[in-house]
Amino acid sequence: MDAKDWDASPGNGRRAVVTGGAGFLGCHLCTKLLAQGFDVTAVDNLSTGSLNNIAPLIGHARFRFRRHDIVSPSTWKADWIFNLACCASPKHYQRDPEKTIRTCTDGALNMLHEARACSARIFQASTSEVYGEPEMHPQRESYRGAVSPVGPRACYDEGKRCAEAMFFDFHRMHGLEIKVARIFNTYGPHMQVGDGRVVSNFIVQALRGQPLTVHADGSQTRSFCYVDDLIDGIVKFMAAPAELTGPMNLGNPEEVTVAELARRIIELTGSRSRIVHRPMPVDDPTRRCPDITLARSTLGWKPQVSLDAGLKRTIAWFDRTLSHLEQPPPEASNAIA
Numbered sequence: 001m002d003a004k005d006w007d008a009s010p011g012n013g014r015r016a017v018v019t020g021g022a023g024f025l026g027c028h029l030c031t032k033l034l035a036q037g038f039d040v041t042a043v044d045n046l047s048t049g050s051l052n053n054i055a056p057l058i059g060h061a062r063f064r065f066r067r068h069d070i071v072s073p074s075t076w077k078a079d080w081i082f083n084l085a086c087c088a089s090p091k092h093y094q095r096d097p098e099k100t101i102r103t104c105t106d107g108a109l110n111m112l113h114e115a116r117a118c119s120a121r122i123f124q125a126s127t128s129e130v131y132g133e134p135e136m137h138p139q140r141e142s143y144r145g146a147v148s149p150v151g152p153r154a155c156y157d158e159g160k161r162c163a164e165a166m167f168f169d170f171h172r173m174h175g176l177e178i179k180v181a182r183i184f185n186t187y188g189p190h191m192q193v194g195d196g197r198v199v200s201n202f203i204v205q206a207l208r209g210q211p212l213t214v215h216a217d218g219s220q221t222r223s224f225c226y227v228d229d230l231i232d233g234i235v236k237f238m239a240a241p242a243e244l245t246g247p248m249n250l251g252n253p254e255e256v257t258v259a260e261l262a263r264r265i266i267e268l269t270g271s272r273s274r275i276v277h278r279p280m281p282v283d284d285p286t287r288r289c290p291d292i293t294l295a296r297s298t299l300g301w302k303p304q305v306s307l308d309a310g311l312k313r314t315i316a317w318f319d320r321t322l323s324h325l326e327q328p329p330p331e332a333s334n335a336i337a
């Protein structure tokens with residue numbers, strides 16, 4: 001085992017930096033790393049993340065939050081760097097494509113220089129989007145993808161592909177220890193109510209009794225991974241021997257159509273919402289499912305949480321969050337009293 005293939009046991013005294021630490025995946029990762037004994041610094045510009053996500057961690061002796069945009073260089077002292085900063089929902093990353101590209105490229109480059117400067121191991125949150133509209137199914141890491149370089153998703157897809165290129169160049173040229181994971185659709189508690197991705201949209205719509213907005217006929221597929229499974233995979237990958245650089249698919253191979261997802265969410269919420277159809281967004285991939293043979297054989301990792309079980313937990317979380325958000329403000333007279 002390499003010197004940096006650390007024992008992630010409690011009290012290990014190691015320092016981890018998590019960019020995007022106030023986002024959906026980032027806040028779960030910070031929580032897991034704290035539980036494993038790391039000193040954790042979450043770095044985030046709060047563009048789609050929220051301080052609410054890390055509120056339970058503020059005050060923890062080994063946790064710090066730094067509001068910072070990774071497009072600007074900075075100095076972080078770390079043993080492990082997890083580069084998660086980047087808006088992940090199409091709604092958000094297409095709002096400011098220039099910012100998305102700069103976060104994916106300049107931001108990742110800054111983190112690579114930083115990792116080099118402090119001899120840290122660095123993880124990159126890449127994405128199944130690097131496969132674009134895949135001609136191979138399920139997608140294996142050896143597949144090079146079919147991404148439109150000019151469509152509205154390109155700022156994200158090509159940005160993430162460029163980041164992968166830079167990670168592997170730093171590895172080849174400078175011997176930097178890298179871990180590149182291609183993350184497939186992941187869902188769970190701490191997605192924002194207005195995030196715009198399909199699971200949170202459908203759950204919020206169902207709980208509010210609004211129609212579920214299925215794009216086109218809903219026959220496109222995705223494979224949804226519950227967040228705890230994904231975070232477990234990320235940490236196992238980071239702790240694995242240095243030779244295991246990836247790219248490595250992390251996701252749940254249980255493939256489902258978007259229409260079926262809508263039906264399951266209506267059933268699990270007991271909602272009376274109906275389904276309405278909306279136009280298909282440009283370049284929306286038709287099928288997506290990970291081949292996770294590599295993660296299974298090298299990390300001994302596979303998802304444990306079924307879609308129904310994960311949806312139930314996520315629905316319960318959104319139910320609590322929405323009732324809190326939608327509580328009427330106290331009457332002025334009561335508030336003064």
Ligand code: NAD
Pocket residue numbers: 019020021022023024025026043044045046047048049050068069070071083084085086087088089103107125126127128182183184185186187
């Ligand atoms: P998210 O939008 O909830 O979190 C992203 C976080 O990054 C937010 O807190 C945001 O404020 C922060 N951020 C964005 N740009 C930044 C910048 N320039 N500087 C500093 N902070 C910045 O998304 P998520 O689902 O938690 O995704 C986290 C990472 O995982 C992203 O890199 C995303 O591309 C990748 N990923 C996620 C999924 C998924 O299904 N959740 C799938 C594939 C890849």
Ligand code: UDP
Pocket residue numbers: 089090185196197198199201202213214215216220222258280281284285
């Ligand atoms: N989708 C949908 N209704 C919505 C949001 C998304 O039908 O309200 C579809 C979307 O067109 C895509 C799938 O659900 O086919 C997954 O979309 P998401 O934005 O969650 O992730 P991505 O497309 O990046 O995989």
